[in-house]
Amino acid sequence: MTKPLTCDVVVVGAGMVGAACALYAARAGLDVVVVDRGPVAGGTTGAGEGNLLVSDKEPGPELDLALLSGRLWGELAQEFGTFVEYEAKGGVVVASSPGSLAELETFAAGQRAAGVVAEPVAGDTLYALEPHLAPGLPGAVHYPQDSQVMPALAAAHLVRASRARLFTGPSVTDVLRTPDGAVRGVRTDGGDIHAPAVVNAAGTWGGELAALAGTSLPVLPRRGFVLVTEPLPSMVRHKVYAADYVADVASDSAALQTSPVVEGTAAGPVLIGASRERVGFDRTFSLPAVRALAAGATRLFPFLAEAHAMRAYLGFRPYMPDHLPAIGPDPRVPGLHHACGHEGAGIGLATGTGHLIAQALTAKTPDLDLAPFRPDRFTEEAA
Numbered sequence: 177m178t179k180p181l182t183c184d185v186v187v188v189g190a191g192m193v194g195a196a197c198a199l200y201a202a203r204a205g206l207d208v209v210v211v212d213r214g215p216v217a218g219g220t221t222g223a224g225e226g227n228l229l230v231s232d233k234e235p236g237p238e239l240d241l242a243l244l245s246g247r248l249w250g251e252l253a254q255e256f257g258t259f260v261e262y263e264a265k266g267g268v269v270v271a272s273s274p275g276s277l278a279e280l281e282t283f284a285a286g287q288r289a290a291g292v293v294a295e296p297v298a299g300d301t302l303y304a305l306e307p308h309l310a311p312g313l314p315g316a317v318h319y320p321q322d323s324q325v326m327p328a329l330a331a332a333h334l335v336r337a338s339r340a341r342l343f344t345g346p347s348v349t350d351v352l353r354t355p356d357g358a359v360r361g362v363r364t365d366g367g368d369i370h371a372p373a374v375v376n377a378a379g380t381w382g383g384e385l386a387a388l389a390g391t392s393l394p395v396l397p398r399r400g401f402v403l404v405t406e407p408l409p410s411m412v413r414h415k416v417y418a419a420d421y422v423a424d425v426a427s428d429s430a431a432l433q434t435s436p437v438v439e440g441t442a443a444g445p446v447l448i449g450a451s452r453e454r455v456g457f458d459r460t461f462s463l464p465a466v467r468a469l470a471a472g473a474t475r476l477f478p479f480l481a482e483a484h485a486m487r488a489y490l491g492f493r494p495y496m497p498d499h500l501p502a503i504g505p506d507p508r509v510p511g512l513h514h515a516c517g518h519e520g521a522g523i524g525l526a527t528g529t530g531h532l533i534a535q536a537l538t539a540k541t542p543d544l545d546l547a548p549f550r551p552d553r554f555t556e557e558a559a
Contacts, residue, residue: 180368183207183341185537186361187375188348188385190214191221192327192523193515194377195334196530201375204534208340209369211362213347216335217328220379220522223491225402225439225447226327227415228524231267231319232422234283235290237548238500238521243291244543245528246321252527253325256337260330261442267322267415268297268305269422270313270476277314280419284317293320308411308479322415324439327523351389351512359389359511373537375513380457380494382502382516386551391508394554395517397492401451401462403469405483407444415439416476421450428497430454432465436472438480445486448473450520457492493519503529503549504536513537514551 185201187194190212202208212218228249233239253262271277284294295318302316303309335342346366351374354360361370376393378385386393417437430453437449451465466488474481494517496502501522502514513536515529528544535542 180361180370181209181341182370183209184371185209185373185375186211186369186371187340187377188212188362189377189379189516190216190331190335190342190344191219191377191379192217192331192334192526193379193518193529194375195331195338196526197375197377197515197533198338198340198530199334200530200534201537202338202340204538206534206537208338209343209371210335210340211343211346211348211364211369213345215344216342217331219381220491220493221327221331223402223489224327224520224523225449226325226330226523228323228325229267229415229521230287230292230321231269231294231317233287235286237544238525239287239290239292240544241525241528242521244531245525246323248527248531249323249325249524252334256333259333261326262323263325263442264323265414265439267319267417268316269319269417269419270302270309270316271419272313274314276419280317283422294318295320306413306416308477309416310476310478324415325523330523348385348388351385353390353509357390357509359509373511373513375515375533377515379516379522380492382494382514386514389509389512391506391512393502393514393517393551394497396454396495397457398495398519399451399453399455399458399490399492400449400520401465401469401488401490403448403466403473403488404486405446405448405480406486408440408446408483410440411479412438412440412446412477417450418472418476432462432468434465434468434472436469436476438473438476446480446483448480452493454495459490461488494522495519497554500548501525501529502551503532504542504546504551506551508552
């Protein structure tokens with residue numbers, strides 16, 4: 177870029193959320209530019225498992241967004257076919273004791289009232305769903321709406337399908353504003369991009385972009401590891417996780433937490449999560465975290481004790497204090513829209529987020545109430 181580009185909207189961030197924002201904004205008739213200092217899916221998206229979940233969300237605005245996003249993902253899967261490696265595999269949430277099963281079934285009853293398909297599974301039926309689970313488990317809940325995509329492929333395909341102009345490599349160094357404070361584009365180290373709207377889809381770095389625009393957003397990195405096994409025969413049919421995973425997701429603790437999450441892939445390796453800890457952007461390998469992942473996975477699936485770990489990788493979830501993303505226009509900076517802070521749910525919630533952002537950009541009534549996602553809902557102390 178040598179002379180300023182002009183467009184209708186600049187999307188900052190080429191992860192899954194940014195890709196979805198670009199796709200739906202373009203389909204709403206807007207001229208879109210996407211800019212990212214790294215490659216497409218080079219941040220949190222590329223370090224994710226590609227989960228599209230309703231099973232881990234209690235009734236409320238995030239679940240409403242997940243249900244909307246799930247419908248949209250289903251439409252895109254029909255449109256794009258195998259390009260995004262969409263698998264409607266379903267999820268199985270396993271209880272470890274009769275007490276935890278009762279709590280899980282109560283949780284599922286609330287979800288059913290909100291529109292989730294949540295099917296109780298008795299102990300004897302559980303092994304028909306997942307024959308290789310550890311023996312003696314009391315039961316589970318089956319969530320057929322849970323699904324999965326290959327995140328890097330899906331993000332790249334959404335960007336491509338949007339036909340947005342894509343610039344990877346330039347860093348955004350400033351958000352340009354008019355004398356009255358409204359957005360008029362971004363400045364990058366490769367040149368300026370002029371537009372009356374900027375979408376902050378910078379994920380874990382969303383707070384930095386907000387600061388460039390003269391405002392604040394309390395996004396913090398929450399580190400997580402994923403352990404990858406050697407290719408194995410297909411022995412894990414669903415996304416399977418322990419019931420305490422839901423509590424870990426909702427926790428405010430900065431300390432290391434792990435709860436077993438196990439799923440197979442089309443290529444054969446089994447993906448094992450999930451760990452959470454707030455340690456800034458520290459990329460140091462954590463043997464305690466990975467050991468805990470392996471131990472949790474083998475408690476669920478004993479056959480994994482004989483499997484070889486091929487590699488481990490880490491990423492940073494964009495954590496927000498109330499565990500809800502910031503979605504929609506920022507009333508403090510006219511023209512600035514936020515689409516970040518989804519923590520570990522960004523892949524699944526991307527389509528709904530992009531759809532809602534496109535509606536806001538084109539002054540249409542959004543399909544969901546954006547009030548719970550307002551970017552200015554935090555006090556300055558929280559930010």
